Each structure stands twice: as structure tokens, then as C-alpha cells.
Amino acid sequence: MTTGTWKSPGLLAVAAAVAAAASGIDPALAEAVAGHSTPGQIGLQAGVTEVAHSIHSFYDFVNIIIIAISLFVLALMIYVMVRFRESKNPVPSKTTHNTLLEVAWTVVPILILVAIAIPSFKLLMLQYTYPKPDVTIKAIGNAWFWEHEYPGTTAEDKSFTVTSNMLTDEEVAEKVKSGLPALRLLSVDNEILVPVNKVVHMLVTSNDVIHNWTIPSFGSKIDAVPGRLTSTWFRAEKEGIYYGQCSELCGMNHAFMPIAVRVVSQDVYDQWTGAMKSGDRKKAKEITDRVALQQAGVRSVADASDKR
Ligand SMILES: [Cu+2]
Numbered sequence: 292m293t294t295g296t297w298k299s300p301g302l303l304a305v306a307a308a309v310a311a312a313a314s315g316i317d318p319a320l321a322e323a324v325a326g327h328s329t330p331g332q333i334g335l336q337a338g339v340t341e342v343a344h345s346i347h348s349f350y351d352f353v354n355i356i357i358i359a360i361s362l363f364v365l366a367l368m369i370y371v372m373v374r375f376r377e378s379k380n381p382v383p384s385k386t387t388h389n390t391l392l393e394v395a396w397t398v399v400p401i402l403i404l405v406a407i408a409i410p411s412f413k414l415l416m417l418q419y420t421y422p423k424p425d426v427t428i429k430a431i432g433n434a435w436f437w438e439h440e441y442p443g444t445t446a447e448d449k450s451f452t453v454t455s456n457m458l459t460d461e462e463v464a465e466k467v468k469s470g471l472p473a474l475r476l477l478s479v480d481n482e483i484l485v486p487v488n489k490v491v492h493m494l495v496t497s498n499d500v501i502h503n504w505t506i507p508s509f510g511s512k513i514d515a516v517p518g519r520l521t522s523t524w525f526r527a528e529k530e531g532i533y534y535g536q537c538s539e540l541c542g543m544n545h546a547f548m549p550i551a552v553r554v555v556s557q558d559v560y561d562q563w564t565g566a567m568k569s570g571d572r573k574k575a576k577e578i579t580d581r582v583a584l585q586q587a588g589v590r591s592v593a594d595a596s597d598k599r
Pocket of ligand 1: 432501502537539540541548
């Protein structure tokens with residue numbers, strides 16, 4: 292199994308296994324489908340890019356500061372309420388100024404803000420400094436589905452477009468029955484494939500209203516604005532399927548336009564793009580299904596039905 296997205300096999304893995312058992316998914320498959328949130332999850336979804344790891348450490352760092360300040364203020368309030376309550380302190384002091392204290396409560400918050408600003412700017416730099424791309428994909432938001440365009444560079448190197456629509460509950464049930472992994476509200480009919488450990492530039496735009504292209508495990512989230520091109524980048528470290536959802540309120544079916552990115556080996560990626568470029572969508576689909584099974588830890592559809 293090469294597709295685990297959990298950082299440690301501790302509490303999270305236990306939670307994933309429990310969630311998988313509760314939802315009827317084989318626990319062996321749970322590890323492979325962790326590119327999404329799971330019931331009872333505590334904390335952020337496992338990250339598989341440098342940006343996602345940095346977001347997580349920044350989140351932890353700021354959380355420590357927030358919790359420390361909250362506890363400090365709570366302790367001060369309790370102290371004041373007990374120590375200076377009317378019965379214990381009937382005649383209040385008339386003190387109004389304390390220079391040392393006033394300087395301290397101005398300078399200390401400034402230092403805290405500077406301590407937060409430094410890693411914050413470092414993270415912004417990382418997110419918006421684009422390494423040289425290995426693959427460029429254009430994501431186009433539509434009400435309510437996503438299109439992904441893989442641009443060609445020459446007449447022979449044709450461009451192709453993958454249109455992804457969410458699977459209905461019936462389609463999910465059917466797919467699971469046939470032994471292929473699928474998730475309600477997240478799985479799509481046509482997944483997009485990207486190579487593992489390669490820099491992918493995602494150019495994002497929209498055909499109608501503002502959508503948002505998001506994959507939490509990649510730390511990617513960028514608005515898709517009609518008439519404009521925005522961008523994000525990622526280099527996924529682990530193979531597997533990573534889900535995201537449109538994250539900008541865009542209308543009636545906003546909740547039903549998921550994004551599914553499958554990270555595969557360069558070899559599988561080349562086979563898939565080859566099939567897509569030659570217009571053989573059937574072969575491309577077979578490649579996607581085969582790798583989906585492999586990543587889920589199942590050798591074939593027959594093998595999957597044996598497990599049931
Ligand atoms: Cu949308």
C-alpha cells in the first residue's frame with residue numbers, strides 16, 4: 292500500500308478505521324481514500340504538499356498562541372473576580388496609571404503580532420512563488436461542474452478537456468457494487484490525473500459566476516473568476532485520490548461540484564494522457580479504473596468482490 296495519506300498511524304488512523312467501519316468501507320480501502328475529510332475527524336485533513344504541511348504548522352503555531360492568550364486572560368479575570376470582589380475589597384483603589392504596565396501591554400501584543408507575521412509572510416511567499424511547472428492544467432468552473440483543460444504544445448501534442456460531473460447516489464452505489472471505490476458527494480465521473488512529485492500549475496477561471504478551485508490536502512484554494520485567470524500550484528508527494536469541493540457560494544448546486552484529482556506515477560500519467568490525446572476515452576477510463584483499484588489496495592474488480 293503506497294497511498295496512505297495519514298501522517299502518523301496514531302489517533303487519526305484509528306479514527307479513519309472506525310469511520311470506515313461505520314460507513315461500510317473496507318478499512319483497507321480507508322487508507323487509500325483519505326484525501327477527503329472523514330466522520331469524527333479531529334484537526335485538518337492530511338496534507339501531501341509542502342504548502343499544505345506549512346499551512347498545518349502555521350495553524351498549530353497560531354493555535355498555541357490563541358490558547359495561551361485565552362487561558363491567560365481567563366486566569367486574570369478569575370483572579371480579579373475573586374480577589375477584588377465587593378465583600379473582600381469594599382473600598383476600591385483609585386489608581387489610574389501604571390507606566391510600566393501600560394508599556395508592557397502595548398509592546399507584548401506587538402511582539403506577538405510580529406511573531407505571527409514572520410511565518411505568515413513566509414507561507415504567503417511559498418504559496419505565490421511558482422516553481423517551474425512540469426504540467427500546466429486550466430481549470431474552468433461552470434454552474435455546476437468543472438472542466439480541466441490539458442493544453443497541447445504542438446499540432447501533434449493535442450490539447451484535451453476532462454469534464455467532471457458529480458456521481459449521483461445511485462451511481463456511487465453502482466460503482467461500489469462493481470468493486471470500484473467511490474464516495475457520496477465527492478466522486479466524479481471523470482477524474483483528472485496528475486503525476487506524483489511533479490510541479491503542477493493550475494490556471495483557474497470560470498465561465499459564469501465566481502467558483503473556487505480547492506483541494507484541502509494540497510493546501511490549494513483559489514477563486515475562479517469569470518474573465519480572469521488566477522492560479523495555484525502543488526507538488527503532491529503521495530499517490531492517491533484527493534477530493535475538493537467548490538468553495539465559493541455559486542448558486543443552487545454549489546455543494547454538488549466536487550473536484551477529484553488522482554495522483555499517479557509518471558508512467559501511468561503518460562499512458563493516460565496518451566490515450567486522451569488520441570481521443571481514446573475508453574482506454575483512458577480503463578487506465579483510471581485500474582489505478583483506482585491499485586491505489587485502493589485491490590488488484591482487480593474480481594479481487595474486490597471476493598473481499599465482500
Ligand atoms: Cu461553484
